[in-house]
Amino acid sequence: MKSSSLARRDFIAAGGLGIGIGLAGKMANAQVSASMQVESAIWSQEYWAQKGEVKLNLFRKRMNPPAPGAQPLPVLFLVHGSSLSARSSYDLTVPGGGYSLMDVFARNGFDVWTMDHDGYGRSGSSGNNSDIMSGVEDLKAAAPVVLAETGRSKFHFFGESSGSIRVAAFVQIMPERVDRLVLAASTYKGEGAAEMQRRRDRIAELRAHPRRKRDEAMIRSIFTRDGHPSIYDPAMVEALVAAEMKFGDTIPAGTYVDMAVNLPLVDPKKVLSPVLMTRGEWDGNSTDDDLLDFFRQLPTGDRQYVILPNTAHSQLFSKNRQMLLYAMQNFLAAPTPVAS
Secondary structure, three states: OEEOOOOOEEEEEOOOOOOOOOHHHHHHHHHHHHHHHOOOOOEEEEEEEEEOOEEEEEEEEEOOOOOOOOOOOOEEEEEOOOOOOHHHHHOOOOOOOOOOHHHHHHHOOOEEEEEOOOOOOOOOOOOOOOOHHHHHHHHHHHHHHHHHHHOOOOEEEEEEOHHHHHHHHHHHHOHHHEEEEEEEOOOOOOOOOHHHHHHHHOHHHHHOOOEEEOOHHHHHHOOOOOOOHHHEOHHHHHHHHHHHHOOOOEEEOHHHHHHHHHOOOOOHHHOOOOEEEEEEOOOOOOOHHHHHHHHHHOOOOEEEEEEEOOOOOOHHHEOOHHHHHHHHHHHHOOOOOOOO
């Protein structure tokens, strides 16, 4: 509903020295950066999905409006994390530009979608704490809208932080809707992760109410909690604070509860699609041991694990985000194997 407006491809790149983030990566990074500066008219549209009594807000961007009879573009659906809504996460306007993942991939020929989950941003609220399985139900409600509007029955998915857990759990239930899957800044069991321990330490507070405090100070702390705050542009942080605070100073608590005490919520052996996993080397939400445990259990040979050097948890907001974009673009554009 819309309204106006190798036989096995295991890939591990570490410290910027692996295949894909070396010299070729630096060259591609310059191309990605240049592409983000191109001034082009991008078409956008807002839609609504219904989950029971709750209206969920969807947002779409592509280079041109859909034309009757035209070949449908590949669909990329972006799933947000615990503390930010969809458009702030993936379509943030910052002086100087360069922070809209939606714009980058629209210009690269994708039909790009995102959605505010239950209780976030422009979406309604059921009153629950919007935990991981609630997020799966949100994605199930959104899928028919995307199918009807695009003509595509399978979509590429990108999830960051708890969004990666939401979408991986969705993939287990509805593999027929998934083409290629990108899991950024994810957490599997959370063992040895500093941020997961901080959440366990406040589990009683997180369980006490379906919403938690998410004020300006909390948003700013996202970019300091892993150390290395200089890898983020202060202008981006302030733009993000301004974009999010119009939705209030609380946010659903469910994903924090799940990540503190209910992991693992995804069985990697049931994730059947091709998978790219990315982790910033300073990400306090996970360890390489934790994520490589997940990675090794994936049944597909079409899988990649990429470590992004000089990057922390918030990969897309980092000054080094071009490395993530390069890895994503190569993964999503991978040719279909000739032999099987």
